[in-house]
Amino acid sequence: MSGFTAFFxxxxxxxxxxxxxxxxxxxxxxxxxxxxxxxxxMPDILSHQAINGITLNIPxxxxxDSFGQFFKNLSQMGMAVLLLIFGGVxxxxxxxGTLIMxxxxxxxxxxxxxxxxxxxxxxxTASYAFAVMIQWGYTLYLFDKLPVPxxxxxxxxxxxxxxxxxxxLLMSSTLVGGAYSGLFLTTAALGALIVCQFIPGxxxxxxxxxxxxNAGLMTGAANLHHAVTAVWITVILIVSALAVSLxxxxxxxx
Amino acid sequence: xxxxxxxxxxxNFGSQHVLTDLNFSVSKHSIFGLIGxxxxxxxxxxxxxLGLIKPTSGSIYVCxxxxxxxxxxxNRHIGYLPDVPEFYGYMTxxxxxxxxxxxxxxxRSEIHKRTDELLCLVGLNGVNRKIHSYSRxxxxxxGIAQALLNEPELLICDEVTSALDPVGRxxxxxxxxxxxxxxxxxxxxxxxxxxERICDQIGVLNNGQLELQGPLNEIKQDYRQEALxxxxxxxxxxxxxxxxxKALPFISKAEVSGRTVNVQLNHYEENSLDIIxxxxxxxxxxxKYERLEPTLENVFMDVIR
Amino acid sequence: xxxxxxLLPLLIPIIVLELILVITALIxxxxxxxxxxxxxxxxxxxxxxxxxxxxxxxxIFGRGDD
Numbered sequence: 001m002s003g004f005t006a007f008f009x010x011x012x013x014x015x016x017x018x019x020x021x022x023x024x025x026x027x028x029x030x031x032x033x034x035x036x037x038x039x040x041x042m043p044d045i046l047s048h049q050a051i052n053g054i055t056l057n058i059p060x061x062x063x064x065d066s067f068g069q070f071f072k073n074l075s076q077m078g079m080a081v082l083l084l085i086f087g088g089v090x091x092x093x094x095x096x097g098t099l100i101m102x103x104x105x106x107x108x109x110x111x112x113x114x115x116x117x118x119x120x121x122x123x124x125t126a127s128y129a130f131a132v133m134i135q136w137g138y139t140l141y142l143f144d145k146l147p148v149p150x151x152x153x154x155x156x157x158x159x160x161x162x163x164x165x166x167x168x169l170l171m172s173s174t175l176v177g178g179a180y181s182g183l184f185l186t187t188a189a190l191g192a193l194i195v196c197q198f199i200p201g202x203x204x205x206x207x208x209x210x211x212x213x214n215a216g217l218m219t220g221a222a223n224l225h226h227a228v229t230a231v232w233i234t235v236i237l238i239v240s241a242l243a244v245s246l247x248x249x250x251x252x253x254x
Numbered sequence: 255x256x257x258x259x260x261x262x263x264x265x266n267f268g269s270q271h272v273l274t275d276l277n278f279s280v281s282k283h284s285i286f287g288l289i290g291x292x293x294x295x296x297x298x299x300x301x302x303x304l305g306l307i308k309p310t311s312g313s314i315y316v317c318x319x320x321x322x323x324x325x326x327x328x329n330r331h332i333g334y335l336p337d338v339p340e341f342y343g344y345m346t347x348x349x350x351x352x353x354x355x356x357x358x359x360x361x362r363s364e365i366h367k368r369t370d371e372l373l374c375l376v377g378l379n380g381v382n383r384k385i386h387s388y389s390r391x392x393x394x395x396x397g398i399a400q401a402l403l404n405e406p407e408l409l410i411c412d413e414v415t416s417a418l419d420p421v422g423r424x425x426x427x428x429x430x431x432x433x434x435x436x437x438x439x440x441x442x443x444x445x446x447x448x449x450e451r452i453c454d455q456i457g458v459l460n461n462g463q464l465e466l467q468g469p470l471n472e473i474k475q476d477y478r479q480e481a482l483x484x485x486x487x488x489x490x491x492x493x494x495x496x497x498x499x500k501a502l503p504f505i506s507k508a509e510v511s512g513r514t515v516n517v518q519l520n521h522y523e524e525n526s527l528d529i530i531x532x533x534x535x536x537x538x539x540x541x542k543y544e545r546l547e548p549t550l551e552n553v554f555m556d557v558i559r
Numbered sequence: 560x561x562x563x564x565x566l567l568p569l570l571i572p573i574i575v576l577e578l579i580l581v582i583t584a585l586i587x588x589x590x591x592x593x594x595x596x597x598x599x600x601x602x603x604x605x606x607x608x609x610x611x612x613x614x615x616x617x618x619i620f621g622r623g624d625d
Contacts (some may be wrong), residue, residue, distance in 0.1 A: 018618070
């Protein structure tokens with residue numbers, strides 16, 4: 001337990017001093033501010049592009065559009081940033097050899113995995129929470145509040161998808177060596193999931209639904225029942241990925 | 255009692271047999287030099303003692319406890335210093351030692367005191383820079399501080415002097431021989447002069463096993479070459495002396511180079527007076543008469559041949 | 560029709576945050592001589608030209624050891 005606490009503190013210090021915490025917070029806060037503004041300004045932006053006297057009939061943006069924009073930004077750019085920030089989550093420590101002396105000091109390997117997961121989870125959750133709060137505030141200020149069904153469920157889905165990415169990164173880094181191979185393997189896995197979406201009938205089970213159906217859930221375009229299935233599948237995948245990381249890392253030659 | 259015992263260790267990396275049958279033991283309060291060529295399996299052996307690599311077969315005991323692969327409780331007895339220690343560059347030495355102390359479970363009140371002592375010992379007190387700006391020698395010294403933090407009974411040092419300049423090497427060797435007063439030290443290297451400087455026990459790793467093991471001075475005795483070097487006053491006297499020496503029955507070889515005669519002989523103790531008598535009776539004046547001491551290098555080359 | 564100027568107070572914090580990222584990255588670039596790859600000119604151009612992405616990529620891939 002003392003190993004977990006000490007290593008967890010080290011992880012947090014590392015995120016702060018490597019500027020990773022700063023970047024993640026800034027980027028997500030910017031998304032939280034930008035999405036409502038973009039939604040608000042969309043008609044102006046589009047009308048400026050409508051040259052040759054063609055007038056586009058753009059409906060007035062609403063509360064939904066603001067959150068639609070938010071989910072679009074976070075599920076694409078946000079997840080990309082998440083991948084970059086946590087891409088070296090275990091790989092860097094392993095490839096540089098910085099873990100060797102600590103393991104020789106008696107640091108338990110399970111503590112390494114759990115502390116890394118806990119620190120990444122906290123950083124992701126904090127950044128996401130800031131983004132959501134600011135998004136909420138800006139949206140309330142700029143738009144009239146509308147009843148939004150399943151908004152919190154949608155937000156929860158994207159948060160869970162972030163955790164899914166973190167655990168897949170962690171698992172990939174225990175499986176393959178090299179400073180960035182964990183990142184590559186995870187990107188490949190996500191690519192495979194995207195390809196799988198084209199197989200009819202599979203999309204409702206895919207964790208990707210958690211990052212793609214968020215806006216649809218609010219407007220009723222996506223099936224809530226399917227989304228709940230995807231949530232459970234993702235939870236199972238997260239737990240399994242963590243278990244695999246713990247087992248594989250325990251048996252790894254370092 | 256043996257602090258470390260390795261029994262029938264075999265290690266294959268794929269089809270490559272690094273260790274075939276490694277057996278050795280290290281007794282308490284010795285400084286054990288593990289010598290071997292590059293790639294002979296020194297680092298592999300050390301990592302197996304730490305439970306970082308799994309032996310293909312065989313077992314290792316530290317303080318009588320079996321080393322378990324993965325998380326091994328035996329590591330609480332051990333301090334480890336790798337050849338190029340890698341630290342978190344964004345920390346200061348003090349922060350790093352605190353992290354290590356918390357991991358080994360040193361009491362909070364103790365950590366501060368131990369850290370101060372150790373930084374003083376390795377000469378890094380008063381250095382408040384981040385570790386990334388340290389020189390190699392400084393990193394190696396911090397490595398020693400880190401290894402000694404939990405007051406280990408067994409200190410494992412892997413090629414620690416290989417990457418250092420002569421000054422850095424001397425500093426590290428001095429620190430290690432001081433540490434050897436309290437702990438048992440295992441020191442792997444291919445630099446033989448370092449071994450001669452601090453080790454009292456040696457083992458030579460070759461062909462996947464320990465081909466030679468024992469106290470350094472005994473091994474040197476066993477490998478003592480019966481050799482002499484005689485330097486005559488003028489170059490023309492050397493061949494004359496060589497011819498006379500060759501006539502003696504116990505002399506196997508007498509080679510001339512310049513005015514020096516290199517002699518190989520049997521049973522020096524019994525026959526040395528005959529040589530002196532020869533020099534006197536033939537009245538050959540000499541500048542130097544020396545019995546050659548065996549060097550570890552000769553021993554090493556002999557073993558790995 | 561909304562005027563951009565009405566939204567300006569809301570835009571300012573975004574600009575400030577982006578500036579924080581750019582300036583932190585630039586300070587880091589100029590304080591260090593070595594990068595994991597690339598050189599100073601490359602990183603300065605990248606950080607200045609690509610808002611948001613530039614500093615992120617610099618801190619993840621370009622930043623040397625410390």
